[in-house]
Amino acid sequence: MDDLDRKIITATQSGLPLVKEPYQAIAQQLQIEPELLMQRMQAMLETGQIRRIGAVPNHYKLGYAANAMSVWNVPDDKVYELGQQLGALSFVSHCYERPRFLPEWPYNLFAMLHGKSKDEVAEKVKQVVALLGEHCAGYELLYSKQILKKTGLRLKEHSPK
Amino acid sequence: MDETDRKIINYLQGDFPIDNSPYQIIAQELGISEDELLKRLDSLLENRTLTRFGPMYDIQKLGGSFSLCAIRVPAERFEEVTQIVNSFPEVAHNYERDHDFNMWYVLATESLAKIYITNQAIEDKTGLKVYNMPKIQEFFVGLHFQA
Numbered sequence: 001m002d003d004l005d006r007k008i009i010t011a012t013q014s015g016l017p018l019v020k021e022p023y024q025a026i027a028q029q030l031q032i033e034p035e036l037l038m039q040r041m042q043a044m045l046e047t048g049q050i051r052r053i054g055a056v057p058n059h060y061k062l063g064y065a066a067n068a069m070s071v072w073n074v075p076d077d078k079v080y081e082l083g084q085q086l087g088a089l090s091f092v093s094h095c096y097e098r099p100r101f102l103p104e105w106p107y108n109l110f111a112m113l114h115g116k117s118k119d120e121v122a123e124k125v126k127q128v129v130a131l132l133g134e135h136c137a138g139y140e141l142l143y144s145k146q147i148l149k150k151t152g153l154r155l156k157e158h159s160p161k
Numbered sequence: 162m163d164e165t166d167r168k169i170i171n172y173l174q175g176d177f178p179i180d181n182s183p184y185q186i187i188a189q190e191l192g193i194s195e196d197e198l199l200k201r202l203d204s205l206l207e208n209r210t211l212t213r214f215g216p217m218y219d220i221q222k223l224g225g226s227f228s229l230c231a232i233r234v235p236a237e238r239f240e241e242v243t244q245i246v247n248s249f250p251e252v253a254h255n256y257e258r259d260h261d262f263n264m265w266y267v268l269a270t271e272s273l274a275k276i277y278i279t280n281q282a283i284e285d286k287t288g289l290k291v292y293n294m295p296k297i298q299e300f301f302v303g304l305h306f307q308a
Contacts, residue, residue, distance in 0.1 A: 094302050
């Protein structure tokens with residue numbers, strides 16, 4: 001990432017302008033050619049620095065009221081295979097392997113589950129239990145009670161020296 | 162939210178084009194005018210049905226660091242500890258969850274060292290142990306929420 005990429009990121013991380021030619025508008029703001037801006041953004045898409053360009057719905061507003069962080073204890077030598085399978089389920093939004101802290105935290109596989117009700121999530125949990133089968137040594141669901149802070153992720157204008 | 166709004170929400174969770182007139186392309190595919198698409202997008206953002214619209218950056222691939230961290234906060238100290246944790250600008254999200262591990266926050270920093278420094282400072286200020294749980298492997302990120 002060079003200085004220009006960083007400028008592009010800071011100019012677009014809060015969103016694309018809702019005008020007919022949004023990339024031209026950003027390019028003008030950055031005083032660069034629109035073609036250069038589009039090339040740079042295309043390149044960041046190809047390297048995965050931009051995951052995608054699009055809309056993020058507020059899932060609560062769409063009726064997804066039950067959102068649980070599910071945590072699973074599976075053997076370390078199976079976590080890759082099981083994580084791939086879990087991440088492929090349609091109702092899982094994020095799926096990661098994370099470190100355990102034994103004995104108080106035995107879980108190494110995390111998956112966010114979303115449903116319109118806790119009953120719907122419970123149905124989905126059953127599907128995960130069936131999928132993991134004998135490899136699952138335990139699990140828990142941690143429902144969110146309240147959002148204490150949510151500022152989103154922001155890069156600063158200049159990198160620290 | 163009507164049928165057209167639903168179509169817009171579902172459609173825009175895919176890939177938005179990098180093009181001179183990207184809204185025109187999407188509007189055509191949805192069978193509405195570009196002006197109507199822009200107007201509806203504006204109100205969907207305004208009424209918070211959409212939380213954002215634009216490029217989603219992967220902060221880790223940009224050289225930044227991310228970590229999910231948890232604290233077991235005694236009930237009587239919850240408010241005080243929330244204030245301390247939220248006061249750090251590196252804390253991007255913080256959620257209360259229904260568990261003995263009841264506080265879960267995400268750190269977003271420009272370096273891995275800063276993750277450790279921040280958690281150390283949080284431990285010093287709260288006197289509580291921070292469980293730092295950065296991802297070891299990522300299996301999936303994304304989800305299409307059907308509107």
